Amino acid sequence: MDFGIEGKVALVTAASRGLGRGCAEQLAAEKCRVAICSRDGAAAKQAAGEISAKTGAEVLGFGADVSKIEDTSRLLEAVKQALGDPEILVTNAGGPPPGTFAGTALSEYEKALDLNLMSAVRLIHGVTPAMKTKGWGRVIAITSISVKQPIGNLLLSNMARAGLTGFLKTIATELAPAGITVNALLPGTHKTSRIDQLVQDRATREDKPPEEVYQEMMKSNPSQTIGNPSDFGAAAAFLASAQARYITGQNLLVDGGNYRGLL
Numbered sequence: 001m002d003f004g005i006e007g008k009v010a011l012v013t014a015a016s017r018g019l020g021r022g023c024a025e026q027l028a029a030e031k032c033r034v035a036i037c038s039r040d041g042a043a044a045k046q047a048a049g050e051i052s053a054k055t056g057a058e059v060l061g062f063g064a065d066v067s068k069i070e071d072t073s074r075l076l077e078a079v080k081q082a083l084g085d086p087e088i089l090v091t092n093a094g095g096p097p098p099g100t101f102a103g104t105a106l107s108e109y110e111k112a113l114d115l116n117l118m119s120a121v122r123l124i125h126g127v128t129p130a131m132k133t134k135g136w137g138r139v140i141a142i143t144s145i146s147v148k149q150p151i152g153n154l155l156l157s158n159m160a161r162a163g164l165t166g167f168l169k170t171i172a173t174e175l176a177p178a179g180i181t182v183n184a185l186l187p188g189t190h191k192t193s194r195i196d197q198l199v200q201d202r203a204t205r206e207d208k209p210p211e212e213v214y215q216e217m218m219k220s221n222p223s224q225t226i227g228n229p230s231d232f233g234a235a236a237a238f239l240a241s242a243q244a245r246y247i248t249g250q251n252l253l254v255d256g257g258n259y260r261g262l263l
Contacts, residue, residue, distance in 0.1 A: 008032045030240075087138070098153045099156065117164045135179040172248045176249075186252060189258065
């Protein structure tokens, strides 16, 4: 299927690896012109080169920490100068450290909100004026299954991503008349460095080998497996497509059926 987005400028943040990279690869496969970023600029440039070689698309890498206002501003300007205004935005950021209410210092709350809520708000604020002018845009935020089903020991992530979900649902209604869709992708368990970190944390707490924790995760999922970044990226590419023009304000689970709720 031709998704109708060849030549569109796409910006995917935190995309040198993991789910962000999966999204960038799938958008590049659709022949978008893709910008990716990472806090490690060298890693972003290396990943961009690898994705470009694999897909034949134009892919550029930039160094930026999206939790910082000044980095976000510089990133958006650099992408505009190199490729043009983003028409597709995929917001992503690494998760805050695991922890419980009793063990989380108050100083950590603001950091988590900057990382997982305000980073997306600032990026969306930066790209939507040009999208409105063109009458076309796609905003896709990577959040988490936790916005429907909070995950134990991930207090900060649960809080920040739930706040982002409320923001996205609100602006989806405001931006729809301008031809801009706003949706969220909710990953379950995918084989990424973030999952490796959480597995190690759980293995330490429960005094068991990490491989045993992975096996338990797979067995608890109806699909009896763990997702991978390309599964996730394919969903992002569809939401960015011309065919998805009538889908907005939604939270799409990509979790192998792990969420058991009705809504």
